Amino acid sequence: MKAVIYNGKSVEYREDFPKPEWRAGYSLIRILRAAVCSTDKEVRKGYRPHFSGVMGHEFIGVVEQSCRKELIGKTVVGELNEGCGHCLYCKTGREKHCPERKVIGMEGRNGCFAEYMLLADRLVHPVPDGLPIETAIYTEPLAAALEIPAQVHINPEKNVAVIGDGRLAYMIAQVLSLNGCDLTIIGKHMEKLTQFQTCGKIQLLESIQKYPPVDETYEIVVDATGSPEGIELANRLVRRRGTVVLKSTYAQKAALDMSQFVVNEITIVGSRCGPFEPALNLLSRGLVKLPEIEWHSLDAYEQAFSSRAFKAGFRIS
Ligand SMILES: [Zn+2]
């Protein structure tokens, strides 16, 4: 089958990649669309040095074989993290933190930049009727944004800043704006920031660098920059006894003065993948607005990876 794979060093397109064989406990999914995420670009840069196999974790597809008979023929999305099923984390509802977990497109499991993929049955979620596939493919990134209210109580009377003007920041801003809080989005590019205007106030990073904030601080600051500079700025913008939520993952390391966090009694919350059902709920009720995705064929992976569109992906079948 056709697949875009990471071979441990670089990305390649293959037409002779073996089609996965169905086995009990898994659903065989024919992939319709797959979207490129910043994490895939990090994988390419060496974020997961031990991984090799089919890339990608954001997809929508149709189940062809499964032990969950009700799924067969259904359009579905799916979660990334497959735990071992018997460790402390798996047994206490934290499967995505299982130390032995496999992650599609990143760790021990082939991903979705291919014609077919296997996914553990319990990770498969049917898409509600009437939800277009171009919208439903946003389920995983939207779920990641919903992990923030799942972890941190956001009092709607408080002020919140999101740093970053990329896709993840956009999902987060959409979700947090539904909370009614006083929201500011801080980014580097005015042309990107204007897309956020319906969610809250927008501010150019430049203006903060020129005039360091005095009163312009926030109770909660979310770093969605995707770079090590994000936490540094978050530290400058968060109020004493406030909360910094870290959503960025990157291959580099951040260097910063941790004493500041101690002295100012800042709570740091790491935040990763989130709940799928609430994301599907928001999408099917039309409560979040999402830009169109630019589609490519799998062999044009280079264009998809380097696209300047809001989001790019693969139209597979
Ligand atoms: Zn993703």
Ligand SMILES: [Zn+2]
């Ligand atoms: Zn486990």
